[in-house]
Amino acid sequence: MNQHTSFLRKKPKLDIFANPNAELVFWCIFAVGLMMVPVFGSAYFLYMACLVCINLVATVGLNITVGYAGLLSIGHSAFLGVGAYASALAFLHMGTPLALNIVIGAVSAFSVGLVFGLPALRIKGVHLAIATLAAQYSLYFIFQQWTSVTGGDRGLSLPKTDILGMGDTGFYYVVAFVALITSIAARNLFRTRIGRSFIAVREKDYAAQVLGINVVGVKLMAFGIGAAYAGIAGALLAAFLRIVNPDQFTLTSSVFFLAAVVVGGRGSILGAMLGAVFMTLMPEILREGISFAMGPEADMASVLSPLREIIFGALIVGFLIFEPRGLVGIVRRIMGHREVVDAGTGH
Amino acid sequence: MIQQLENLLQVSDINVSFGGLKALSNVNLSVPSNRVTAVIGPNGAGKTTLFNVISGFYSADSGSIQYEKMDLLTMPAHSRSKIGISRTFQNIALFPGMSVLENIKLGAHAQLKTNVFSAAIYLGSAAREERAISERIYDRLLNLLELEDYADRSISGLPYGIQKRIELARALAGEPKLLMLDEPFAGMNTAEKANMANHMRQIIERTNITVLLIDHDMESIMSIADSISVLNFGSLIASGTPSEIQKNPAVIDAYLGEE
Amino acid sequence: MNLFLEFSLVGIASGGIYVLSALSFVIVYKATNIFNFATGEMMMFGTYFFYVFDTQLGFGWIVGLAAGLTSAAILAMIIERVLLRPLLGRPHLVLIMVTFGVGSILRGLAGMIWGPTVRQLPEILPRTPIFIGDILLPGKLAWGFVIAGVIAALFMAYYKYSRAGIAIRATATDQITAESLGINIRGVFLLAWALAGVLAAASGIITASVNGVTPQLGLVALNVLAVVMLAGMNSVGGVILAGLFIGWIETVVGAYFGAAWQSFVPYLIVLLVMIVKPSGLFGEEKVERI
Ligand SMILES: Nc1ncnc2c1ncn2[C@@H]1O[C@H](COP(=O)(O)OP(=O)(O)OP(=O)(O)O)[C@@H](O)[C@H]1O
Ligand SMILES: [Mg+2]
Numbered sequence: 001m002n003q004h005t006s007f008l009r010k011k012p013k014l015d016i017f018a019n020p021n022a023e024l025v026f027w028c029i030f031a032v033g034l035m036m037v038p039v040f041g042s043a044y045f046l047y048m049a050c051l052v053c054i055n056l057v058a059t060v061g062l063n064i065t066v067g068y069a070g071l072l073s074i075g076h077s078a079f080l081g082v083g084a085y086a087s088a089l090a091f092l093h094m095g096t097p098l099a100l101n102i103v104i105g106a107v108s109a110f111s112v113g114l115v116f117g118l119p120a121l122r123i124k125g126v127h128l129a130i131a132t133l134a135a136q137y138s139l140y141f142i143f144q145q146w147t148s149v150t151g152g153d154r155g156l157s158l159p160k161t162d163i164l165g166m167g168d169t170g171f172y173y174v175v176a177f178v179a180l181i182t183s184i185a186a187r188n189l190f191r192t193r194i195g196r197s198f199i200a201v202r203e204k205d206y207a208a209q210v211l212g213i214n215v216v217g218v219k220l221m222a223f224g225i226g227a228a229y230a231g232i233a234g235a236l237l238a239a240f241l242r243i244v245n246p247d248q249f250t251l252t253s254s255v256f257f258l259a260a261v262v263v264g265g266r267g268s269i270l271g272a273m274l275g276a277v278f279m280t281l282m283p284e285i286l287r288e289g290i291s292f293a294m295g296p297e298a299d300m301a302s303v304l305s306p307l308r309e310i311i312f313g314a315l316i317v318g319f320l321i322f323e324p325r326g327l328v329g330i331v332r333r334i335m336g337h338r339e340v341v342d343a344g345t346g347h
Numbered sequence: 348m349i350q351q352l353e354n355l356l357q358v359s360d361i362n363v364s365f366g367g368l369k370a371l372s373n374v375n376l377s378v379p380s381n382r383v384t385a386v387i388g389p390n391g392a393g394k395t396t397l398f399n400v401i402s403g404f405y406s407a408d409s410g411s412i413q414y415e416k417m418d419l420l421t422m423p424a425h426s427r428s429k430i431g432i433s434r435t436f437q438n439i440a441l442f443p444g445m446s447v448l449e450n451i452k453l454g455a456h457a458q459l460k461t462n463v464f465s466a467a468i469y470l471g472s473a474a475r476e477e478r479a480i481s482e483r484i485y486d487r488l489l490n491l492l493e494l495e496d497y498a499d500r501s502i503s504g505l506p507y508g509i510q511k512r513i514e515l516a517r518a519l520a521g522e523p524k525l526l527m528l529d530e531p532f533a534g535m536n537t538a539e540k541a542n543m544a545n546h547m548r549q550i551i552e553r554t555n556i557t558v559l560l561i562d563h564d565m566e567s568i569m570s571i572a573d574s575i576s577v578l579n580f581g582s583l584i585a586s587g588t589p590s591e592i593q594k595n596p597a598v599i600d601a602y603l604g605e606e
Numbered sequence: 607m608n609l610f611l612e613f614s615l616v617g618i619a620s621g622g623i624y625v626l627s628a629l630s631f632v633i634v635y636k637a638t639n640i641f642n643f644a645t646g647e648m649m650m651f652g653t654y655f656f657y658v659f660d661t662q663l664g665f666g667w668i669v670g671l672a673a674g675l676t677s678a679a680i681l682a683m684i685i686e687r688v689l690l691r692p693l694l695g696r697p698h699l700v701l702i703m704v705t706f707g708v709g710s711i712l713r714g715l716a717g718m719i720w721g722p723t724v725r726q727l728p729e730i731l732p733r734t735p736i737f738i739g740d741i742l743l744p745g746k747l748a749w750g751f752v753i754a755g756v757i758a759a760l761f762m763a764y765y766k767y768s769r770a771g772i773a774i775r776a777t778a779t780d781q782i783t784a785e786s787l788g789i790n791i792r793g794v795f796l797l798a799w800a801l802a803g804v805l806a807a808a809s810g811i812i813t814a815s816v817n818g819v820t821p822q823l824g825l826v827a828l829n830v831l832a833v834v835m836l837a838g839m840n841s842v843g844g845v846i847l848a849g850l851f852i853g854w855i856e857t858v859v860g861a862y863f864g865a866a867w868q869s870f871v872p873y874l875i876v877l878l879v880m881i882v883k884p885s886g887l888f889g890e891e892k893v894e895r896i
Binding site for chain 1: 402403404423424425426427428429433434436440441442443444445449452453454456457459461462463466467468469473474476477517521
């Protein structure tokens with residue numbers, strides 16, 4: 001080892017992930033943890049673990065778009081919907097295998113994402129937020145109204161996918177494997193010029209241009225990757241719940257993913273992972289709390305759905321004001337790192 | 348000294364206006380290869396505007412800019428890095444969300460080849476490329492600009508003079524042919540200025556780089572510039588060697604008028 | 607032809623309401639540069655305020671209106687002062703996300719407090735249809751249009767001629783210069799939000815006087831976004847034309863192609879404007895200073 005590389009190994013200052021050895025240990029623990037779930041968990045635990053992993057994929061994707069590239073997408077769940085419907089339709093009509101369905105989900109959400117992203121991202125400003133809001137409503141509308149294809153409000157029902165004759169456990173391993181791979185892939189982007197260009201575009205687009213970064217191209221790529229991740233999550237969700245209907249992909253569920261990104265920590269893969277876990281478990285705890293407080297016969301749906309909107313919104317607002325670094329920021333503070341908040345102007 | 352000077356950059360009859368304000372009128376400027384050309388002028392003269400036109404940020408109403416036989420004005424702003432043009436900004440434009448090393452690596456963005464897929468896998472070529480660029484930056488830039496101790500620091504909180512040097516390092520990381528510096532000495536004390544001038548002289552000696560720079564600090568400019576052009580109210584009022592410019596009555600007028 | 611005229615008039619009349627909420631949106635954008643994604647929810651909440659004072663507390667519509675609009679202004683000022691002010695100077699994205707979060711909170715609160723059922727507002731506007739030649743216009747719609755027009759005109763006059771309006775305009779043009787001229791920028795922000803709250807509530811009340819109010823009332827904001835995009839985000843005058851136009855084209859498309867297509871009109875317009883003229887019809891393009 002020459003002096004340069006040893007210098008590269010100096011103690012981390014910017015990120016928990018800045019130390020390659022610590023990071024390798026982290027990913028190994030994470031992978032082993034995922035593998036152990038079926039061994040120790042009950043059926044419910046396995047169910048929740050699947051849900052966490054699916055939300056994790058979607059949140060990591062949205063964090064690439066919102067957190068790293070600084071592009072506000074407020075219709076993320078619509079792209080999950082595109083992935084879910086596309087993969088479900090492929091499965092129902094052509095009997096495609098799960099692995100292919102995941103790819104179909106990613107590609108279809110990526111393509112639909114471009115339809116909305118392309119006009120918006122050519123322009124500076126909040127246009128992507130407007131375009132994705134339009135995507136949220138118009139795609140919901142298509143899911144609901146195009147009855148001959150999507151089954152309307154009743155949606156599509158799918159048969160069970162059995163993986164290697166292992167039933168639910170087998171399916172869990174697929175989901176966990178996809179979650180692990182997509183997280184590592186996302187993390188890897190930010191070791192290279194690709195990830196650097198996302199952050200550069202977020203912080204100072206004019207300086208990025210001088211450095212040879214095609215700002216519009218990079219924005220499209222960052223947004224497209226986010227949509228593709230949503231499509232993967234959508235395909236997994238369809239296979240997991242075995243039902244796809246419009247009400248899974250509402251504005252509230254887009255707020256859910258945005259909250260996961262903000263709560264976990266914008267611009268951090270670890271943050272997206274923490275956020276996804278937190279946000280998946282939170283409604284469950286909420287549900288338990290309400291049925292404890294109001295008795296088992298309480299009218300869950302009428303309380304729970306507005307309460308969710310309030311809490312998701314409040315988490316976004318509260319974290320942005322009080323802990324803009326999200327849970328990752330809290331973790332780091334506990335570990336004794338000091339950090340600048342929201343550096344950069346982000347036009 | 349009889350030597351045929353070839354112009355790396357040729358600015359011809361450039362006009363730029365913002366609403367009613369004429370920021371540049373019929374500006375001509377030749378930037379000879381392997382030389383240091385300085386642009387001076389009072390505040391608001393249009394110096395930065397000229398840089399921004401060359402960079403492709405502002406569009407010119409008329410005129411042309413030739414760089415190595417290419418017509419720059421028809422090319423998008425982001426295509427300049429690849430053909431060897433880099434610059435720094437009057438107000439430092441570093442990325443606070445990344446480490447010093449990452450900022451400098453961005454200077455070589457256009458020369459690197461990793462794509463999304465190889466980046467996501469990060470085995471083989473992508474990892475090799477990252478290691479190579481890190482080593483190149485350590486070898487050629489960090490020790491030259493005395494930045495070794497800052498490589499994995501965060502940008503924010505670093506002293507102004509260091510940030511200026513980091514931005515210079517970033518501009519050099521892509522091994523440009525034309526380096527444009529917008530007020531590299533601004534905001535520095537005498538020692539820092541001398542230090543910066545020293546660094547720049549070393550860079551100019553070691554590479555055959557062409558420099559186009561803006562500054563107000565005459566002393567520093569005199570010490571490194573081969574020729575000087577003077578802008579006033581958007582028009583070129585003089586150009587020549589440093590000693591010629593020092594004696595030029597129009598230039599003296601422009602600067603006295605400012606006071 | 608007559609039918610077309612009738613659709614057109616109905617459309618333009620319903621566009622009048624878009625103008626009010628679009629003005630609410632634009633005033634905040636101009637004064638504070640914040641893109642307010644909670645405009646629709648402010649509209650919905652303002653309407654519920656009116657409903658509370660008028661119907662639930664039984665004060666009648668005059669007191670109800672005064673108290674409702676005041677509450678709407680206060681709510682808007684709280685949003686500005688408590689949630690957005692501490693974030694001044696942080697990236698733009700953050701402020702916009704906060705308005706988006708606020709929208710979600712308000713939707714949830716309304717669902718929690720008033721439930722998903724439709725609440726009818728009192729019959730203030732006369733039902734008697736209005737005849738223009740032999741074209742019939744529903745009474746509430748026509749009167750709603752007139753009232754929206756009056757409010758919009760009052761607002762424009764205030765914006766153009768009052769000291770406060772001039773301060774807002776100065777701030778919109780150049781914050782730093784405005785501040786150096788002694789204009790209280792923070793006061794301007796607060797005022798802009800208060801005005802936005804009132805405008806949004808007024809447009810919500812007029813909208814709801816036809817069909818009643820639910821927590822989903824704010825979804826019209828999407829049509830309003832189309833209006834704002836078409837006009838150009840910083841064009842106060844433009845939103846009037848754009849609002850009427852969007853109201854018109856929606857109704858006409860709905861009449862001839864069916865309601866399903868009507869819902870697509872706003873999105874199509876949003877995407878079209880982005881492709882053809884991103885700054886909108888009346889918006890100004892600035893060269894960014896580097
Ligand atoms: N984007 C812009 N929009 C409007 N006016 C501009 C813009 N950029 C520059 N100007 C104006 O053009 C003129 C020239 O400005 P420029 O920044 O080029 O001056 P400069 O010579 O670099 O001055 P300094 O020495 O102060 O940096 C000034 O009057 C400035 O206000
Ligand atoms: Mg300048």
